Amino acid sequence: MDIYKIARACMLMACMSLFFCLASCGRQEQKQEVVVYTSVDDIFARPVAARFEKLTGIRVKLVTDTEETKSTGLLNRLIAEKDRPVADVFWSGDPVRAAILKEKGVSAPYRSPAGKGLPDKFSDPQGYWTSFSTRARMLIYNSEKIPPEKRPLSVLDLADERFKGMACMANPLFGTTSMHAAALFQVLGRQGAERFFQDFSANGGRLLASNGDVKNSVAKGTCLIGLTDSDDVSVAVSQGKALGFVFPDQNGMGTLLIPNCAVLIRGAPHHEQAKKFIDYLLGPETEKMLAESSAAQIPLRPGIKGPALFPPIEKIRTMDVNYPELAHTLEEIMNGFLKEWTDRNS
Amino acid sequence: MSLSPLILERPGRWRLFGLVCIVIISFLPALPLVLAATGQAPTDLFSKFQGFLPLLLKSLVLSLSGAAMALCLGLFAGVFYSLYEFPGRKLFMFLFLLPIMVPPLLWSVGINNLATVPALGYLPLHGPPAFILVTVMVTFPLVTASTVAICSGLTSSQCDAARMASGEGRLFMLATRFSLPPAAVASCLGGFLMLSSPGPAMGLGIKTAVSEILVSFSALYDMRLAAAQCLLLSVSTLFIAILVLAAAGTRSMELLSPSSRAVEPVFHKRMSFLATLYSGTCCLLLVVFPACGLLIPAIAWPDVPAMVGTLSRTLPYTLFYAAGSAAVATVLGFTMAFFMGRFPAARFLGTVSLLLIFSMPASLTALGFVYAGARSPAWTDFMFRSPLAVCLAQGVHLFPVPAVLAARFFGSMPQSWPFAAELQGISLGRFAMRILAPLASVFVLTGFVLTLLLSAADTGTVLLIHPPGAQNLPLAIFTIMANAPENQVAQLCLLYLVLASVLLLLVSAVWNKGKSWKPA
Numbered sequence: 001m002d003i004y005k006i007a008r009a010c011m012l013m014a015c016m017s018l019f020f021c022l023a024s025c026g027r028q029e030q031k032q033e034v035v036v037y038t039s040v041d042d043i044f045a046r047p048v049a050a051r052f053e054k055l056t057g058i059r060v061k062l063v064t065d066t067e068e069t070k071s072t073g074l075l076n077r078l079i080a081e082k083d084r085p086v087a088d089v090f091w092s093g094d095p096v097r098a099a100i101l102k103e104k105g106v107s108a109p110y111r112s113p114a115g116k117g118l119p120d121k122f123s124d125p126q127g128y129w130t131s132f133s134t135r136a137r138m139l140i141y142n143s144e145k146i147p148p149e150k151r152p153l154s155v156l157d158l159a160d161e162r163f164k165g166m167a168c169m170a171n172p173l174f175g176t177t178s179m180h181a182a183a184l185f186q187v188l189g190r191q192g193a194e195r196f197f198q199d200f201s202a203n204g205g206r207l208l209a210s211n212g213d214v215k216n217s218v219a220k221g222t223c224l225i226g227l228t229d230s231d232d233v234s235v236a237v238s239q240g241k242a243l244g245f246v247f248p249d250q251n252g253m254g255t256l257l258i259p260n261c262a263v264l265i266r267g268a269p270h271h272e273q274a275k276k277f278i279d280y281l282l283g284p285e286t287e288k289m290l291a292e293s294s295a296a297q298i299p300l301r302p303g304i305k306g307p308a309l310f311p312p313i314e315k316i317r318t319m320d321v322n323y324p325e326l327a328h329t330l331e332e333i334m335n336g337f338l339k340e341w342t343d344r345n346s
Numbered sequence: 347m348s349l350s351p352l353i354l355e356r357p358g359r360w361r362l363f364g365l366v367c368i369v370i371i372s373f374l375p376a377l378p379l380v381l382a383a384t385g386q387a388p389t390d391l392f393s394k395f396q397g398f399l400p401l402l403l404k405s406l407v408l409s410l411s412g413a414a415m416a417l418c419l420g421l422f423a424g425v426f427y428s429l430y431e432f433p434g435r436k437l438f439m440f441l442f443l444l445p446i447m448v449p450p451l452l453w454s455v456g457i458n459n460l461a462t463v464p465a466l467g468y469l470p471l472h473g474p475p476a477f478i479l480v481t482v483m484v485t486f487p488l489v490t491a492s493t494v495a496i497c498s499g500l501t502s503s504q505c506d507a508a509r510m511a512s513g514e515g516r517l518f519m520l521a522t523r524f525s526l527p528p529a530a531v532a533s534c535l536g537g538f539l540m541l542s543s544p545g546p547a548m549g550l551g552i553k554t555a556v557s558e559i560l561v562s563f564s565a566l567y568d569m570r571l572a573a574a575q576c577l578l579l580s581v582s583t584l585f586i587a588i589l590v591l592a593a594a595g596t597r598s599m600e601l602l603s604p605s606s607r608a609v610e611p612v613f614h615k616r617m618s619f620l621a622t623l624y625s626g627t628c629c630l631l632l633v634v635f636p637a638c639g640l641l642i643p644a645i646a647w648p649d650v651p652a653m654v655g656t657l658s659r660t661l662p663y664t665l666f667y668a669a670g671s672a673a674v675a676t677v678l679g680f681t682m683a684f685f686m687g688r689f690p691a692a693r694f695l696g697t698v699s700l701l702l703i704f705s706m707p708a709s710l711t712a713l714g715f716v717y718a719g720a721r722s723p724a725w726t727d728f729m730f731r732s733p734l735a736v737c738l739a740q741g742v743h744l745f746p747v748p749a750v751l752a753a754r755f756f757g758s759m760p761q762s763w764p765f766a767a768e769l770q771g772i773s774l775g776r777f778a779m780r781i782l783a784p785l786a787s788v789f790v791l792t793g794f795v796l797t798l799l800l801s802a803a804d805t806g807t808v809l810l811i812h813p814p815g816a817q818n819l820p821l822a823i824f825t826i827m828a829n830a831p832e833n834q835v836a837q838l839c840l841l842y843l844v845l846a847s848v849l850l851l852l853v854s855a856v857w858n859k860g861k862s863w864k865p866a
Contacts, residue, residue, distance in 0.1 A: 035814040042822075043830045061815025064825050080720050086731065086814060173561070209551050220462060222472075239831060343397040346553055 033059040034273040037074045038091035039175070040064075040260065044231065044295040045091065051289065052280050058273050063087070075100060078265065082106050088274035090263040091281060095122065096179045098129035098261040099327035108266040114279040117301045122259045122323070131259035132282050133290040133297040136230045136247060136316065137180050138255070140218050143244040152225050155184070155248045158200055165204030166224035170211045172197075173334065173342050176229050176258050177211065181338055182330035183256050183321045194337055201345045219243050229258070234296035234309055247316055254319040259300060260290075361692045364685035368678060369699045372742045376706075376714035379573040398558055398575055405541055405555040406582060408474055412481025413537030420486045421529045423628055424493020425521045426621035429505065431613040438625040439490075440850065441633045446487040446536075447846040449803040449820040451545025452839040453480045455827055456639030458549060459836060463642075473552050480546045483632045485536025492532035493525040495754075500524065500609045514617050527593065534590045535704060538583045542707035545805045545824055555579055556806070559709055573717075576710035583705040591701065637843065644837035653837050656822050664802055664818040667736045671801035672794045674741025679748030679793055683756055686749075693753065700746035708743045712810040715739050719811075735811050740801040747800060748793030755789040788856060795853045799846055 038045045042064040049060040065074050075097045078090060082104065090107070092098045101107040102124060109127040122131035139152050152160070158167040170177040185193040206223060208214050214226040215233070219241035233245045247255045262278045280286060287304050290297040296307035298316075306312050333339075420442075426432070427439055445453065457479060461471035470476070500521065508517045540546065547554040555575070562572040686696035715738075719730030728734060759782070760766035767777035808821045817825070819842055827835045 033815075037814075042826050043834075059815075063814045080716075084724060209548060209553070213551050235831070 032057060032273065033061055034088045034270050034277045035061045035063070035086055036089045036091055036277060037063045037078060037087040038065075039074055039093040039097065040091055041093075041231065041295070044290070044293055044297075047293065048281075048286060048289060052277060055280070056276060058276065060277070078106050079104050082266075085265050085267050085269065087265050088268035088270045089277050089281075090261075090265060092129070092261040092263060093135075094176055094179050094258045095129060095131055095261050095323040096182065096327050096330055098263045099124070099324045100331070101263055102126075102128040102324075103327065106266060107263045108268075110264040110275060110278060112262070112275070112279050112282050114282040117284070118282065119300055122257075122300060123261075124324070129261040129263045130278075130282055131261050131300060133287045133299055134257045134259040134313070135176070135295075135297055136255050136257055136310070137176065138228060138230050138233050139225060139246040139248045140215065140228055140233055140236075141225045141244045141246070142218050142221050142223075142242055144242045145221055145224055146244070148244065151244055151246055153246060153248065153250070154252060155180075155227065156196060158205060158225065158227060159196060159203045161203065163203070163225050165206075167200070167203065167226065168206040168208050168214050168217055168223040169200075169227040170214055171207055171209060171342060171346065172338055175211065177227070178330060178334065178338070179258065179326065180227070180256055182326045182333060183319060185329050185333060186321055186326060187253050187319060197337075197341050201341070207342065207346045215241075215243070230310060231295040231297065234307065235294050237309060238294055247311075249319070250317045254317040256319040256321065257298075257313075257316075260297070361685045361687060361689065362695070365682065365692065365696055365699060368682050368685070369703070371678070372703050372745070375718065375739065375742060376573070376576075376710045379570075379710070379714045379717045380577060382570050382573065382717070395575075395578070398555065398578070401553060401558050402555040402579060402582060405547075406586075408477050408554070409481055409537040409541045410534075410586070412478040412540065413485050413533040415478070416482045416485035416489050416536060417529055417533035419482065419628055419632075420489025420533070421493055421522055421525060423486070423625055424490040424529065425497060425518060425525060426617075426624060427490070427611070428494050428497030428500075428609060429518065429521060429611055430618050430621045431611045432618040432621040432625070434622065434625070435611070436854075438629055439494075440847075440854065441629045442490050442625075443487045443850060444633055444843070444847060445483040445636075447799040447803065447850055448839075448843055449545055449805055449823070450480055450484050450540065450543050451549045451805060451820065451824055451827070452640070452842060453483055453636050454546040454549030455823070455835055455839050456636040459639035459643055459832060460636070462832075473550065476550045477540075477547060477552055477554075479636075480550070481537065481540045483636065484540055485533050486628070486632055488532040488536040489529045493529045496525045496528045497521055497609060502609050505609045514614055518617070530590050530593070531587075531701075534587055535701075538587070538705045541579065541583060542709065543804075543806060544709075544809075545820075548824075549827060556707060556709065559707070560806075560809075572713055573710065576707050576713065580706045580710065584702060587701050587705050591698070640836045640839045640843065642836075643832045644840045647831070647833035648837060649831070649834050652834050653841060656838060657819070657841065660817050660819040660822045663733065663812075663816045664820075666733055667740065667808060667818050668798040668802035670734065670737030671740035671744060672798035674737055675745040675797040675801070676748045676790060676794045678741065678745035679750075679797075680752045680790070682745065682749040683752030686753055686756070688756060688761065696749070696753070700749055703743070704746040706743070707806075708740070708804055709806045709810060711739045711743050712807040715811050731811075732813055733816055735813075736808055739807050739811060740804060741797075743807070744797050744800055744804075747797050748790075751789050751793040751796075755786055758785075791856050792853055795849055795856075799849055802846075 036049065045062060045064060049062050052058065053060055063074065074090070078085070078087060078101060081087070085106075090098070090101065098107070107128050111127040112130060115123070115130045115132075118130065118132055122134075123129060139155065139157070141151050150162070152158070152163070157163065158169065172178050172181040181193070181197075184196060188196065206217075208217060211228040211232050214223075214228045215236050217223040218226045219236055233243065236243045237245075249255060260281075262281045264274055264278060268274045284301055284304055287297075287299040287301055291299050291305065291307050296309050298306050298310055298313050300313065302314075423442060427435060454476070457471050457476050460466055461476070471479075505517060505521075508520055541554075542556055544556045544560050547557050556579070559572050559575045559579070562568050562575060682696060682700070686692045715730050715735050719727070719735070722730060729738070763777060763782070764774050767774045770777065772780075802818070803820060805820045805824050808818055809824065812818070812821065819838065823835060823838050823842070
């Protein structure tokens with residue numbers, strides 16, 4: 001190879017980079033596109049977005065988060081961008097963040113006609129967020145080391161002496177675990193919840209980086225039981241991992257459900273496209289798609305066939321929580337007990 | 347020294363002015379954030395740092411342990427490579443360099459996969475030991491490469507003299523001792539790279555200082571705290587770097603100026619056998635073994651459509667970010683080297699500045715961009731919220747790499763270009779076109795491709811400032827690695843490894859071409 005040719009190739013590459021850069025930095029507001037921030041796992045959200053692109057021709061620019069900072073990372077980014085938003089829609093993996101966005105004035109009300117048939121109790125009464133397909137918080141156990149009759153049945157079993165040093169959960173400052181912590185504070189009361197967390201650490205419970213790590217640790221046998229989400233369970237079971245699962249507290253406080261939420265961002269640069277995307281998310285087809293995917297999400301709308309792995313929503317005893325109130329509790333404990341407890345134990 | 351008629355080849359304060367300007371440019375993005383962070387009340391900061399300080403200490407201990415192990419291993423590998431000819435010598439060097447050319451988080455994925463193999467259950471492939479292993483892998487190539495570079499400062503006659511006087515063993519020890527100071531500096535830099543990379547620690551499930559910085563930003567959205575933590579990390583790494591640099595002395599400067607009569611590797615039966623054995627073992631432990639963790643699941647359950655989908659979505663941005671950052675870094679690096687020139691004082695000052703810039707966490711610059719973007723008017727979006735922002739942030743952080751190469755280029759040039767042109771009886775313009783430009787292009791292209799690979803491997807900056815829908819491949823791997831099936835993650839990692847290998851082959855081809863090039 002001639003050295004002059006190499007130098008010319010180098011120059012050409014630099015020119016092409018410059019051209020692409022200038023082309024990509026131009027104004028993009030008028031394009032047929034919608035910017036969607038989502039705290040739903042990338043592997044589950046992307047096929048849903050791709051189907052929308054195929055149906056409407058509107059390009060979806062999806063921003064997902066890393067597992068460790070899921071939910072909270074994008075939430076804070078949305079709050080920071082409030083005055084000059086980049087996002088059009090926030091597809092939240094749980095209703096608590098959606099409620100926080102409403103309080104901070106980041107979201108705008110939108111009652112989608114496609115939301116017909118979805119139960120009202122999971123959505124904002126003023127239309128700032130609408131819930132659809134749900135996940136559940138589940139207890140998992142290593143099925144090779146724990147026989148079914150000795151499996152844990154309640155979240156409180158994470159602090160049980162039977163599982164001393166072998167129970168785990170994800171960092172409660174993030175994602176669905178933070179929401180679960182807030183739910184426990186609401187249902188068990190401040191004292192009861194603080195006692196549970198303290199008993200968990202006194203029992204040698206381990207804090208891991210994410211729900212995915214909880215799943216992997218229990219499957220490997222590093223831990224025997226753990227607390228994670230139903231989509232993680234579904235993926236692990238489909239991979240043939242040695243995991244058993246339980247909908248916790250079916251004879252007590254019930255299982256916490258975590259529905260998805262669609263949120264319209266106030267001042268969204270692509271307002272109309274954003275509404276179309278929300279209409280699409282709330283439609284029965286999306287619920288069906290999410291139920292059939294490896295996420296195995298449970299449809300909220302009655303009459304839609306759910307995933308084979310889990311029972312329909314009517315047969316699950318659900319935890320009775322007030323989602324907007326959970327947002328307040330979460331904010332309070334994130335800057336107080338939970339942060340201190342996590343710092344002490346991680 | 348006779349003065350060149352060309353004013354640009356003379357010493358002067360303008361060189362210092364130029365150096366200061368470039369250092370200011372590289373610190374500029376982080377400056378408003380740093381000022382905001384330092385404006386906090388000390389008591390408030392102290393209370394927030396209570397959880398961070400133990401993590402910082404833990405991170406320093408882990409990274410420096412890995413760096414020290416890499417120093418021990420890489421120093422010998424580099425000396426073997428420099429002094430002896432042995433079977434597979436160039437292949438081994440190629441494999442040695444591979445780990446630094448891909449994001450460290452890829453290796454953490456590979457090691458995680460190996461940890462699930464029941465037959466390997468007895469190996470410490472979890473938590474801190476696994477993190478140390480990844481640090482060794484990332485630092486080993488830097489130590490080896492810098493040892494080779496410093497050994498090129500030895501002349502053949504020096505080596506022959508030592509060989510005849512005391513034998514091969516003594517020569518080996520002398521060359522090792524000669525290379526130790528700059529290799530120690532390189533191992534420190536490798537350790538710092540790991541200190542500022544959130545991927546491996548998160549992939550291996552351990553909490554480190556940089557993952558806490560990410561938490562401060564992402565979960566608590568306390569940018570001032572994140573910046574203050576970054577500053578503390580920078581100060582700690584800088585303190586260590588200055589200690590190592592002081593211990594290394596002026597020898598480390600020799601990385602910048604190659605000898606024109608470099609030592610030639612020779613075949614020696616016993617030493618060449620030892621070199622093959624040693625290099626082979628290092629390759630197996632630090633490259634082949636972790637790569638198997640990517641290879642096994644990727645081949646066992648291939649998922650081609652998923653791989654093609656992710657690749658087609660991320661490849662344009664991967665290339666754009668990498669090429670853009672490399673272009674910015676190359677321009678800055680060569681300008682810096684120009685101001686350093688051949689003058690010891692300017693070179694010393696320049697080297698210290700480069701070390702300072704390289705030891706600053708990449709996330710500090712990126713956070714600076716986020717901070718500025720949130721407070722600037724819409725017309726500045728092309729700079730703070732577009733793909734260009736990623737290029738600028740990475741380019742500013744990585745320009746020490748092409749700067750070192752450029753300094754080597756200026757070091758290998760005649761002291762005065764007009765005198766050299768006059769000696770050859772040609773005009774300065776012709777000298778520049780026919781001799782300087784082709785030689786410089788080798789250094790430019792090598793610097794460009796090396797920075798391209800390093801910037802493509804960085805996830806921290808892209809994670810913080812990439813615009814919507816503009817993910818690159820490492821970031822796509824980073825976001826799916828906790829949830830996607832192992833085979834999907836492993837095959838993406840493997841694909842990246844193959845792409846990096848091709849680019850590395852290109853670099854070595856250009857480098858060899860440049861070395862064998864003779865002016866027409």
